[in-house]
Amino acid sequence: MYTFSKRLKITALSLIIIGALGWVSSxxxxxxxTLEDVKxxxxxxxxxxxxxxxxxxxxxxxxxxxxxxxxxxxDEAHHGDEHxxxxxxxxxxxxxxxxxxxxxxxxxxxLGVLAFYAIQHAAQAGWSPVLFRVMEAITYYLLPGAVIVLxxxxxxxxxxxxxxxxxxxxxxxxxxxKSGWLNKxxxxxxxxxxxxxxxxxxxxxxxxSLAQDTAKDNRNFKxxxxxxxxxxxxxxxxxxxxxxxxxxxxDPHWFSTLFGWYVFASMFVSGITVIAxxxxxxxxxxxxxxxxxxxxxxxxKFMFAISVFWTYLWFSQFMLIxxxxxxxxxxxxxxxxxxxxxxxxxxxxxxxxxxxxxxMNSDYKRVPWFIIMAGIVILIGHYVDVFNMIMxxxxxxxxxxxxxxxxxxxxxxxxxxxxxxxxxxxxxLLPKGNPFIKESEQFHY
Amino acid sequence: xxxxxxxxALYTDDDVLMSAVKAVKAEKHHIEEVYTPFPVHGLDKxxxxxxxxxxxxxxxxxxxxxxxxxxxxxxxxIEDWPQNIGGKPSFSYIENMPAFVPIMFELxxxxxxxxxxxTFYLRSRMWPFKxxxxxxxxxxxxxxxxxxxxxxxxxxxxxxLAKTGAVEVHVVEKEAH
Numbered sequence: 001m002y003t004f005s006k007r008l009k010i011t012a013l014s015l016i017i018i019g020a021l022g023w024v025s026s027x028x029x030x031x032x033x034t035l036e037d038v039k040x041x042x043x044x045x046x047x048x049x050x051x052x053x054x055x056x057x058x059x060x061x062x063x064x065x066x067x068x069x070x071x072x073x074x075d076e077a078h079h080g081d082e083h084x085x086x087x088x089x090x091x092x093x094x095x096x097x098x099x100x101x102x103x104x105x106x107x108x109x110x111l112g113v114l115a116f117y118a119i120q121h122a123a124q125a126g127w128s129p130v131l132f133r134v135m136e137a138i139t140y141y142l143l144p145g146a147v148i149v150l151x152x153x154x155x156x157x158x159x160x161x162x163x164x165x166x167x168x169x170x171x172x173x174x175x176x177x178k179s180g181w182l183n184k185x186x187x188x189x190x191x192x193x194x195x196x197x198x199x200x201x202x203x204x205x206x207x208x209s210l211a212q213d214t215a216k217d218n219r220n221f222k223x224x225x226x227x228x229x230x231x232x233x234x235x236x237x238x239x240x241x242x243x244x245x246x247x248x249x250x251d252p253h254w255f256s257t258l259f260g261w262y263v264f265a266s267m268f269v270s271g272i273t274v275i276a277x278x279x280x281x282x283x284x285x286x287x288x289x290x291x292x293x294x295x296x297x298x299x300x301k302f303m304f305a306i307s308v309f310w311t312y313l314w315f316s317q318f319m320l321i322x323x324x325x326x327x328x329x330x331x332x333x334x335x336x337x338x339x340x341x342x343x344x345x346x347x348x349x350x351x352x353x354x355x356x357x358x359x360m361n362s363d364y365k366r367v368p369w370f371i372i373m374a375g376i377v378i379l380i381g382h383y384v385d386v387f388n389m390i391m392x393x394x395x396x397x398x399x400x401x402x403x404x405x406x407x408x409x410x411x412x413x414x415x416x417x418x419x420x421x422x423x424x425x426x427x428x429l430l431p432k433g434n435p436f437i438k439e440s441e442q443f444h445y
Numbered sequence: 446x447x448x449x450x451x452x453x454a455l456y457t458d459d460d461v462l463m464s465a466v467k468a469v470k471a472e473k474h475h476i477e478e479v480y481t482p483f484p485v486h487g488l489d490k491x492x493x494x495x496x497x498x499x500x501x502x503x504x505x506x507x508x509x510x511x512x513x514x515x516x517x518x519x520x521x522x523i524e525d526w527p528q529n530i531g532g533k534p535s536f537s538y539i540e541n542m543p544a545f546v547p548i549m550f551e552l553x554x555x556x557x558x559x560x561x562x563x564t565f566y567l568r569s570r571m572w573p574f575k576x577x578x579x580x581x582x583x584x585x586x587x588x589x590x591x592x593x594x595x596x597x598x599x600x601x602x603x604x605x606l607a608k609t610g611a612v613e614v615h616v617v618e619k620e621a622h
Contacts, residue, residue, distance in 0.1 A: 319543045323531040362500065445486060 002287055004425040008417065015414025022407025027095040030404075038088045039080075090398045095408075096156040097394040102408035103152055104246065105270075105386045106416045107145035108263070112271025113138040114202060115235055115264075121205070121228035126439040127298055130290050132431045133424065134278050136206050138271070140423035141416055143199045150191040153246060154184070160394055161187075163252045175252050182249055190245055194238045201231040212433040221435055239264055247386075250393040254332045256321070262313045263389075269306035269351075270382045273375040275299060278420070280368045287429055293366045294444045300365035303378060304355060311352040336388060339397040343384050350381030383409070449594060451477065451619045452602050453580060454611040456589040459485045465591065465609035466491045472605060477592045480584035502564055503557045510556025514549040580617070588612075 117135040120128045158165035163182045169175045175182065204227055212220040240260025248259050256262070276299040282288045321329045336344045355374045364370045391399045431437060456462040463485065469476060476492055489497070519538045522528045522545070527536045530544050538545070566572065584590045591611075593602060599616060606614050 315543075315546060319546065322543050325532055360504075 001428055002282065002285075002421075002424045004421050008421055012414045012418035012421070015410045016418070017414075019407045019409070019411025019414060022403050023095065023099060023411060026098075026402075026404040026407065030091055030095050033088060033091055035081075035084055035088055038084045038091065042080075042084055042087060086396075087398065090395045093159045093394040094398065095404045096152070096159040097390055098404035098408045099411075100149070100152050100156065100160055101383070101386050101390050101405070102412045103145070103149045104390075105383050105409075106141065106412040107149045108267040108382075108386070109270045109274050109416070110139050110142040110145050111198065111239070112264075112267035112269070113275060114142055114198060114271075115232070115239070115268065116271055116275070117205070118201065118228040118231050118235065121224050122232055124225060124436070126436045127295065127443045129431055129434040129436050129440040130288070130295060130443075131275060131279060131299075132209060132434070133427055133429045134275055134282070134288075136209060136427070137420050137423035138274060138278065139202050139206075141419045142202055143195065144419060145412075145416070146195045146198065149246065150188070150195065153191070154188060157184075160390070161249055161252075162393070163249060172252075178252065182252060187245055190241060194242050197231075197234050197238060201227060201234070205231075209431060209434075210427060213428065213431060215433050218435050220433075236260075236264075239267075247389050250390055251332060253328055256317050256329075256332075258313060258317055262310075262317055265306060265310035265313050266382050266385050269303060269310055270379060272299060272302045272306060273378045276303065276371050277375045278424075280372060282424070282429070283368075290430060290441045292444065295440075296368065296371060297362075297365045297445065300359055300371050300374075303371070303374065304359040304365070307351060307355040307359075307378060311348070314348070314351075332392075335392045335396075340388055340392060340399065343388055343399075347381055347384045347388060350377050350384065354378075354381075449619055450599075451617055452593045452595055452599070452606070453613075453615045453617055454591045454593070454606040454609070455581070455583070455613040456591070456610065457587060457612055459483075459589060461610045462589040462591070463487065463491060465606070465611065468609050469591070469593065469605065474593055474598075474602065474605075477594050479592070480579060480581070480590040482585055482587060482589070485589075499561060499565065503561045506560040506564075507553045507557040509560075510553040511549055513556065514545070514552035517552075518545045518548055 113135050117132070117139060119125075120132070120135075153160060158168070162168050163175045163178075164184055169179060180186075205224055208220040208224040208227070212218075212224070215221075243260045243263035244255075247263060248255060276296065279288060279291055279296070279299070283291055318333060321333060324330075354377050358370060358374045358377075359365055387399075387405075434440070454465070456465060459481070462479070462481070466476065466479065466488065470491065470493065479488060479492065481488070515538075522530070522541070523536055523538050527534075530541045533541065535541065579585065580592065581588065581590055591606075593606075595602065595616065603614055
């Protein structure tokens with residue numbers, strides 16, 4: 001049994017408090033901004049950049065929800081006003097978007113682990129039962145995490161999802177055409193169905209898993225197998241729809257048919273990485289003595305493989321859109337390459353090149369500090385991935401990794417650690433009733 | 446060198462074979478070769494073989510494949526007959542790189558895979574029309590064979606092998622090569 005250590009509890013709670021304070025202060029300061037402040041700021045920027053302001057303005061109008069008709073040669077002063085207002089909106093959006101990115105990132109880890117866990121049961125895997133309690137603990141965060149994400153989405157409204165603004169929809173035929181799907185009621189109902197389904201599986205799988213510990217036969221194990229197989233079908237549909245709702249709809253004009261898979265790859269690799277990191281942490285505390293090098297090796301293989309899989313999907317999405325060069329599709333990447341060059345290409349280094357080179361060698365996959373190093377880089381990379389998906393549509397080129405982003409990460413990291421380690425302390429770490437537990441304990445390659 | 450005597454011990458299970466190999470190694474006997482119908486995990490470690498270097502070779506072959514792909518596509522699509530790719534006639538390799546990535550990937554895998562197999566064959570001294578070295582055809586079906594050279598210790602080896610669960614133990618004259 002693991003006991004939730006006081007030091008970790010204090011660390012988690014202080015992360016939550018620091019994060020909450022930092023975020024609230026950035027929220028209030030951005031809300032005190034007025035149009036006048038923004039105009040002064042823009043003028044200062046203009047004097048730095050010289051003559052580039054006008055083309056900047058044009059890039060904006062083209063890339064961010066191009067809903068207003070731009071009469072380019074209209075009154076310069078009027079144009080300036082409109083631009084300043086636009087920038088003001090973006091700066092108001094930033095704390096919301098920062099909070100949403102961090103909330104989604106930690107929720108996605110939990111959801112990825114839930115899918116991984118269900119796959120282990122559906123496949124009746126023999127190697128992984130020793131890790132089940134770690135996975136169950138991570139998925140304990142799913143319900144609070146997902147409720148928070150949905151809550152932020154509905155509370156922030158048009159600060160993140162432009163289609164939630166009736167004014168915008170009234171002038172936008174494309175969004176009007178999609179309003180059968182993209183409306184606030186539908187969004188909320190779908191969100192509740194997703195969360196209810198995932199949480200139900202998480203609840204029933206934990207119940208049978210614990211019941212199996214003391215059971216005399218394999219009935220719970222068999223039931224768990226059926227529920228897991230069923231859940232995977234539910235999961236792949238709802239995960240895909242969740243990714244359209246919660247992420248893709250921030251750019252309501254744009255769509256990509258493999259977006260669900262792309263988000264899935266991201267959550268899967270982040271989830272597996274967190275399983276590996278927490279396993280190594282618990283092992284270093286002298287717990288999980290039944291987890292050996294070969295289990296870590298397999299987790300690291302998954303980290304390596306799914307990183308490559310993520311890159312494959314990222315590239316498939318990018319190349320088709322780049323090749324076809326259709327304006328309404330390619331604008332997605334134009335924004336990211338022009339305004340987000342560093343995070344956009346940096347993400348490829350963090351999520352692909354680094355783990356690819358570090359985890360390629362078979363021996364390195366068994367060295368804990370190699371896994372930790374690669375794991376932290378992968379997690380940062382996938383945070384940046386979510387950042388790249390949300391920010392361009394909400395804050396445009398007014399992005400930065402500053403107080404709102406960092407404190408939102410601290411807030412949810414603290415919450416995640418608190419919930420997950422609380423859940424780890426709730427059950428024995430060895431699911432001793434699992435019929436494959438002997439095989440798993442002796443697993444070696 | 447003339448003919449030498451070797452002992453052949455046959456097993457019908459990979460787990461029994463593994464523990465036999467460990468028992469024979471514990472007695473400090475040299476195992477010349479083990480013939481198995483399928484790869485047995487951990488056998489190389491139990492036999493004390495040096496770790497394989499095929500992974501390093503594969504990495505280098507992959508690099509060769511990547512280089513071939515880049516040089517080839519650059520010559521074909523950019524230099525020799527410049528192509529307008531996706532309505533972007535920039536005639537620069539780097540700007541058109543996304544279109545070449547699938548080829549770069551495929552040739553990397555192609556070179557790594559094929560050259561690795563060829564390397565493996567050569568390193569194992571296997572080439573077309575070569576006579577099989579396999580001492581007992583049953584090792585291609587459901588038997589495992591361990592070959593140990595004899596140095597005036599025939600009796601000792603036979604009792605040891607019988608204890609490890611061998612189903613058959615023979616002594617054979619072997620042509621040295």
